[in-house]
Amino acid sequence: MMSPDTVWLELAGLRAVVTGGGGGIGRAAALKLLDAGVETIVLDQHAHAYAQTVHDAARLGFAPETVVCDVADSTDVKNAARAIGPVDLLVNTAGIVGEGDLLNVDAGEWATMLSVNLSGSFHTAQAFAPGMIARGGGAMVHIASIAATHPRAHSSAYSASKAGLKLMSQQLAFELGPSGIRSNTISPGMVRTPRTETNYLAPDLIERRHAAVPLGRVARPCDIADVVLFTLSPRARYITGADIVVDGGLTQTLMSHITESGG
Numbered sequence: 001m002m003s004p005d006t007v008w009l010e011l012a013g014l015r016a017v018v019t020g021g022g023g024g025i026g027r028a029a030a031l032k033l034l035d036a037g038v039e040t041i042v043l044d045q046h047a048h049a050y051a052q053t054v055h056d057a058a059r060l061g062f063a064p065e066t067v068v069c070d071v072a073d074s075t076d077v078k079n080a081a082r083a084i085g086p087v088d089l090l091v092n093t094a095g096i097v098g099e100g101d102l103l104n105v106d107a108g109e110w111a112t113m114l115s116v117n118l119s120g121s122f123h124t125a126q127a128f129a130p131g132m133i134a135r136g137g138g139a140m141v142h143i144a145s146i147a148a149t150h151p152r153a154h155s156s157a158y159s160a161s162k163a164g165l166k167l168m169s170q171q172l173a174f175e176l177g178p179s180g181i182r183s184n185t186i187s188p189g190m191v192r193t194p195r196t197e198t199n200y201l202a203p204d205l206i207e208r209r210h211a212a213v214p215l216g217r218v219a220r221p222c223d224i225a226d227v228v229l230f231t232l233s234p235r236a237r238y239i240t241g242a243d244i245v246v247d248g249g250l251t252q253t254l255m256s257h258i259t260e261s262g263g
């Protein structure tokens, strides 16, 4: 049963696949899509990864289709796309994080990061675009990060992978626009998800992070998922190739780091 609040999005009746649909942001996006009347397929690397999403969906009265697939493996993605069939909407949230400066990140870790965060979205876009073209159009959203635009300590491979993802999305927008397919990235700032929860075990960290954000708090997954739905919806029909920053204003604080005279 879809929520009346979502009618304005005009997403009801469409088909979507959400990669990383078992994760914090992916789960929130999948549940909101189901709530908007979208037939939603939850894709993740392991069945145990999406168990919570299936559980939460059942509590809302939904039974989403699920698919186990490693997005880093192009053959696996092609097989999954064949099994799923054509979709109108693709949400790429599958991603991994890793620590390391450029001078000491291991070449294998670098390759793994790019294979999931960048090639993973390439594989799914390539696999699902033909179905969208056959259906007369579609929309893709890929979750990047403010780390794609702003270097961060110990985040070398992750930042590079997300920067590549942003440009790949722009390229998709350029190539697929004439087929009626839009492609955009969303760049979250700090989001409290099960994956990042261990970060917040450090004393006072959550308070310090809340204080660093002009809007006064770290994001919740639903803050990102709402923007995913809008960006996918026909309400965003003239937005493509964009990167939508959803960071509570965090990236607007650069000038506050300048020490003033007397300060």
Ligand SMILES: NC(=O)c1ccc[n+]([C@@H]2O[C@H](COP(=O)([O-])OP(=O)(O)OC[C@H]3O[C@@H](n4cnc5c(N)ncnc54)[C@H](O)[C@@H]3O)[C@@H](O)[C@H]2O)c1
Pocket (backbone or CB within 6 Å): 019, 020, 021, 022, 023, 024, 025, 026, 043, 044, 045, 046, 049, 069, 070, 071, 072, 093, 094, 095, 096, 116, 120, 143, 144, 145, 146, 187, 188, 189, 190, 191, 192, 193, 194, 195, 196
């Ligand atoms: N949480 C944040 O603060 C934050 C900030 C900016 C960007 N992001 C991005 O948002 C996305 C989701 O983040 P999250 O915090 O919800 O993470 P998460 O770890 O909770 O979710 C990621 C999901 O992707 C799945 N996944 C990982 N590798 C995969 C693979 N090879 N194939 C298929 N599925 C795979 C995982 O099983 C997991 O369910 C990621 O791309 C992340 O980089 C998160």
